[in-house]
Amino acid sequence: MPTNARTIDAHCHVWPGAPGTTAAPREPADYSIETHLARLAEHGIEATVLVPHIAYDGRDLGYLHACAARYPGRCAVMGAITGAEVAEPQRLDDDIAQGVRAFRIRAADMHVPLDALCEYLARSGGVLCPLVTRAQARAGALDAIGPLADRHPALRFVLDHFGGDHNAPALAQLARRANILIKVSDFGAFDQPPYDAARAATVAMCALFGAQRLMWGSNLPVFALDARQDLGAAWHAIRDATSLGDAERAAILGGTAATVFFPH
Template sequence: MQGKTVIIDAHQHFWRIDRGDYSWMDDSVAAIRRDILPPDLAPLAATSGISGTIAVQAAPTLAETEFLLALADQTPLVRGVVGWVDLTGDVPAQLARLSHPLLKGIRPMLQDIAETDWVLRADVLAGLKAVAAAGLRMDVLITPRHFDVIDTLAHRLPQLPLILDHCAKPTFENCDPGSDWRAGIAALAAHPQVSCKLSGLANEFGPGWSAQALRPVFDHVLQHFGPQRLMWGSDWPVLELEGRYPDWLTVAQQLAADLSQDARRSLFADTATRIYTLT
């Protein structure tokens, strides 16, 4: 990754605490429970050679999406936004309210919904059909309990691009993500409209994460998605709970060191640019 190589961070967050809709921000995340805004990211992006980012929602409200779109209007680094809509409500009306060229997709926070198959409800499916009809994508924030559900969703809505966040959050046992995770990833990768983010792994692994520790996950998602459906993301500032932005980028580059130049370009920029239709 030398010289003028373009790097797109396909997954990062901003928040302003006084907005009041970040219900997940309890004492367990006290280290990042502060305002995180574009000026905080700017020096990290400059040092790491980041050319653009995708800002992803961190609260399940339309106000959160509007907040991110307003930041994107003021921040050339932000090339796209993944927001939130109420998929059980009038989705076309909500998308009309949010209409913006930088809105690239939506993300229901499935990991926080107790009902594992919630996304297969008739009203939710109708909402997702409207999302697809609007030319948008769905970021898939799941844990391994959702693999069968997302497999069914991909069968039912092949027109909806699905992007797995954080490699579907594997759990690790001595660096092994487990056979169930491996099988679930393979099943989802069989759907051509499904892609995957190489993100969030430092937090899922915890202390001691490294290229060696994360190699089994990287090799598996690379094998099944290929570099054309795999994209790097920082998951900053959640990343700060377990590490530093430049360290995660370095580890990802180490994991990809044996790939061809074209494959590395896909992983670190081209896949995100194509799938999110960045300009």
């Protein structure tokens, strides 16, 4: 990998210890930005994308914005979309004014027409990030993305958590759409260290999409709650992948995320 390539974790969740402030107890109770950056630094990872945990915090981005202000250039903030924002996309105006470019949407909120939302995000230079897991793929979320991307070619779609081989056939059908990108993340959800299957799935996705449309993400701290999860192994599964070229590894481990989440 080129020595000057910037390294980025494209998917994490952080929160301060504040018991009783969320709809469900956080697990772990406290996972601060300082804890996360320290863990990344152990592996030479320089920056991260902060993803709202909708089940805990809904659309409250206060802590994430505070983290980005505290560590400028090292943290990018993603926003969140619920049914209310699908119906009234202008509710996202304040987030966009604060520099949020990408917005996460869950499968449960994708079973209604999304064209008005997509048009709004395309005009705003935004990015739509559908949450894709094995269960959500079964629920039809992936099936809806291709036609949506066709109707809105100016809007980029970044799929959260590619789900390994479980989602591979559906993802392969999306590869011809140049505006669809993939987060290769949460390896422990479908593999175990040293993540040989996750590496092979990533290499296969690279052949289909190209490295410039793939980005690696840790999914910490959710990632760390399962015994099959190992941050170092997940990072080095791609960092040391001999079946990928230097430029491909550099793109997956930071270059692609930089163009989407750290454009300036």
